[in-house]
Amino acid sequence: MTALRKRMLDELQRRHYSPETIRLYLFAVKDFAGYFGKRPDRLSSEHLRQYQLYLLNERKLSVASVIARTSALRFFFTKVLRRPYREIDLVYPKRPERLPVILSEEEVARLIESAITSYHRVILMTLYGTGLRREELCRLKVEDVDSKRMVIRVRQGKGNKDRDVTLSPRLLEVLRAYWKWRKPKTYLFPSLYRKQPEQPIDSKTVWYAVRAAARRAGIQKKVSPHLLRHSWATHLLERGTDLKTIQVLLGHVDLEATTIYLHLSQQHLQGVHNPIEALPISGLGDKPSLRPRKGE
Secondary structure (H helix, E strand, O other), X not given: OOHHHHHHHHHHHHOOOOHHHHHHHHHHHHHHHHHHOOOHHHOOHHHHHHHHHHHHHHOOOOHHHHXXXXXXXXXHHHHHOOOOHHHOOOOOOXXXXXXXXXXXXXXXXXXXXXXXXXXXXXXXXXXXXHOOOHHHHHOOEHHHEEOOOOEEXXXXXXXXXXXXXXXXXXXXXXXXXXHHHHOOOOEOOEOOOOOOOOOEOOHHHHHHHHHHHHHHHOOOOOOOHHHHHHHHHHHHHHOOOOHHHHHHHHOOOOHHHHOHHHHHOHHHHHOOOOHHHHOOOOOOOOOOOOOOOOOO
């Protein structure tokens, strides 16, 4: 490890960034330096501008990916190299506002039933039954399942905050049967590589479990672990859970982030009383015609 990489790692750890964020930030700086074939501390603001255009126009990365790389490079230049903020010519591309696609409850059931292994099936049920982020599920420990209080403790979720999520009796039954089968000691979902001490499952394994099940279920939507989180929250709302409770369960800092589920809930959309229904319009049952109406 170079001294510069070690310095960046130290700064990230000092601020208690998550392991996944650290990995992404280090990779972004490495890719930036590799594109120009120079040490990253010898590159200028003009190089930053060129690299952003390359990511958008040539690599065709999503706006979210470019924003993540931009954050990593801004951290590197301002926190590691200590360059003045005003000298860093990095702008955040405007993120298109799109509503996420949602799975119906029937599609979620098909997805879980199509898991390629029993291990994957438990992972999918836990993802949907708790609304956890992928990284949060990977870090779950056996001791985090509190059957007395019927909650699952999420430790150091996004924003380094702890929270509790509801534990349904059905999921508890599944997890108890799973524990008797797999006997996990520390992590609820340990890595299956037995040559090393017990480690949490890799987040890529969770992603693969979801994608493989979606293909087997014949679901055409772009299914991801995060889509299960969106679907769970939407289904909670449709079943009468209030937005404030959903906000707490999801770990959203701002209620505004949770209001997106109002746009996704069919029950709420169909429950809107459209004012056009009350308009006193006559002749709606007349035979359609392109000719002017009488008296016009």
